[in-house]
Structures are given as C-alpha cells and as structure tokens.
Ligand SMILES: [Fe+2]
C-alpha cells in the first residue's frame with residue numbers, strides 16, 4: 001500500500017497516527033504549530049496566576065495556587081514532549097516563542113487585576129480549556145491525544161478551585177461580591193473568544209476536522225461552553241455581561257451576543273505592552289536559568305569522564 | 308556464550324493510540340535479536356502492534372529505600388484532587 005493510502009485508511013478508520021508512521025507534510029506542520037502553541041500557552045499561562053501566589057489571601061489558597069501553576073508547567077512539558085515526537089527540537093521551539101514567531105493563546109495577554117480574577121481564570125479560562133481539550137483526547141495524532149488525557153485529568157481541580165473562590169466571594173460582603181462580578185465582567189468575553197474566530201472565518205476548520213485533529217468546530221465548542229457556564233453563573237448569583245444572552249427553546253441552547261472580534265484580532269496580533277511583558281518575563285526566566293543548565297551539563301560530563 | 312548476553316526491557320503498544328507498556332525482559336546479543344525474541348515471547352496472540360526494546364542497563368531506577376522521601380510528600384496535598392473542593396450539588400460534576 002502507498003504511504004498516503006495507508007495514512008488515509010488509518011484516518012478513515014478513526015485510528016491513531018503514531019510518531020514513526022508516515023504522514024503528509026501538511027499534517028505534520030499543522031500539528032507542530034498547534035501542539036507547540038498549546039505548549040507555549042501552558043507556560044505563558046503561569047504568569048497571570050503566578051503573580052498572585054505571593055498575594056494569596058491564606059496559606060491554603062497559596063498552596064492550592066502554587067499546585068495549580070505547577071500543574072500548568074507540567075502541561076507545558078507534556079506538550080513540548082509531544083511536539084518533539086514530530087521531529088522538532090525543544091530549544092528551537094522556545095526560540096520561536098521568544099522571537100514571537102510562534103504564538104500562545106491570547107487569553108494570557110489579559111491582566112489578573114484582583115484576587116477574584118484568579119477565581120474567574122480557574123472557573124472560566126480553565127473551564128473553556130477543558131471544553132476544548134476533552135475532544136482533543138481523541139485527536140488522530142496519538143502522542144498529542146495521550147498528553148491531553150493526562151492534562152484533562154488534572155484540569156478538574158483547576159476549575160473547581162476557581163469556582164470555589166468565586167463562590168466564597170459571591171457569598172461574602174457587598175465589596176467581595178462586587179469583586180467577583182468585576183472579574184466575571186472582565187473574563188467572560190475573552191473566555192468565549194478562546195475558541196477562536198467564528199466558523200465562517202476559520203480557514204482550516206474543514207481540513208483539520210477531516211484529519212481528525214479537530215472533532216468539533218469553534219462555534220460548537222463555544223456553544224457547549226456557554227450552555228455549561230450560564231447555570232453556574234446563576235448559582236453564583238452573578239450577572240452575565242451580555243444583554244443578548246437568553247435561552248432559545250427551539251434550539252435547546254443559549255443565544256449569546258457577538259464578541260468583539262476586532263479586539264480578538266488585536267490580541268492575536270500581539271499588539272500592546274502586555275504581550276511584550278509576557279515574553280520579556282518568559283525570556284528572562286529562561287536566561288536566568290542558563291547557569292543551572294550549564295552546571296548540570298558540566299556535572300554530567302565530569303562524571304562520564306570519571307566512569 | 309549466552310550467559311553474557313545483556314538483558315533488554317520490552318515495551319509493547321497494544322494498539323494504535325495507546326502508550327507502550329512494560330511487558331517484561333529478554334536476554335539477547337543485540338537490539339535486533341532482542342526485538343525478535345520479544346516478538347516471539349510476548350506477541351504470539353496479537354498482544355501488540357509495536358515493540359520497543361531498551362537495554363536494561365540504560366534504565367535508571369529510583370532506589371526502593373528512597374520511596375518514602377520521594378512519594379510521601381504528596382500524601383498531605385489532597386488539594387490537588389478535585390474531591391478536595393466541596394461545591395453545591397448542581398455544579399458538583401465540574
Ligand atoms: Fe493547563
């Protein structure tokens with residue numbers, strides 16, 4: 001059988017492509033871009049929450065937030081490992097992130113202004129990530145799907161701790177409740193934009209669905225997330241910042257307003273001070289760690305020479 | 308002399324889409340023949356679609372004496388588990 005036929009047959013049977021299988025160049029490069037961008041998002045995503053670790057309101061919350069941010073670092077490592085199975089080097093991927101030739105999710109270009117934002121991020125941003133990641137567990141590329149299985153197992157605690165922060169604030173004083181509402185107002189629209197542009201604008205949807213890289217379209221995932229989240233917001237007693245939001249009996253789904261796609265495109269282009277700051281912080285963490293990498297290498301070489 | 312053949316650890320992928328899992332080990336003179344031996348020993352009943360062999364001496368393992376030091380610190384961090392967070396029944400599936 002021709003390599004292409006074999007690949008097509010595996011995809012048609014909804015089986016998995018493994019690292020040593022032949023695959024079309026476009027399939028490989030699409031996955032490299034997507035999985036690398038996912039990896040970059042995990043480690044850049046450590047920043048807005050990481051900034052709150054020293055300012056967490058209790059030792060318990062500090063331990064929880066530290067554990068969550070540590071998980072995100074781990075997600076980055078699972079995903080860099082999966083990207084490397086496609087034949088790229090981790091050092092090159094980091095260079096591409098640092099030189100801004102590869103992107104990360106623009107959700108992390110929004111600042112976390114208050115402690116309530118930490119709650120909203122866990123509840124909404126991790127919630128949207130879960131909606132996106134659960135179907136990716138069945139991605140046609142085996143190593144990516146398996147990394148997603150590990151990630152998804154860890155995400156549930158992320159969302160629950162965020163929701164619990166929101167719940168605590170929402171049941172608190174008027175001032176605390178206002179903090180929770182403010183965070184919801186700030187994070188709602190960016191969260192639903194995490195699923196990417198509408199299907200009508202999304203160039204690679206059809207091809208990526210045919211390849212089994214994507215299982216649902218951007219708009220389908222967005223609708224899932226909206227439907228899931230509205231009752232949760234009602235339980236918190238908070239108001240959704242979307243006047244067009246209402247239950248549509250006929251569709252069996254919530255209708256929602258149009259996000260500001262111009263703002264989204266601006267964020268994707270990485271304009272403004274925040275993206276520059278994220279990369280600066282990331283690069284200096286990498287540069288500051290150079291002596292550790294060099295020392296580890298020197299130590300290994302010394303012991304190899306002695307052996 | 309077969310006695311001096313190195314040992315190889317064998318990992319088998321049961322089917323596409325799942326990880327290679329450790330199945331056991333074989334003795335063989337080189338990687339090629341270790342692969343052959345593993346294939347004969349472990350996959351006679353369609354147990355797998357892919358085999359890896361790794362020289363056992365290349366495996367760096369944790370010391371059993373370090374078990375407590377390595378793994379016990381996780382025991383008192385139940386906040387890493389979803390069940391640590393008590394939520395109202397309506398959203399408890401989250
Ligand atoms: Fe994550």
Ligand SMILES: [Fe+2]
Nearest residue numbers: 072126155158
């Ligand atoms: Fe997360």
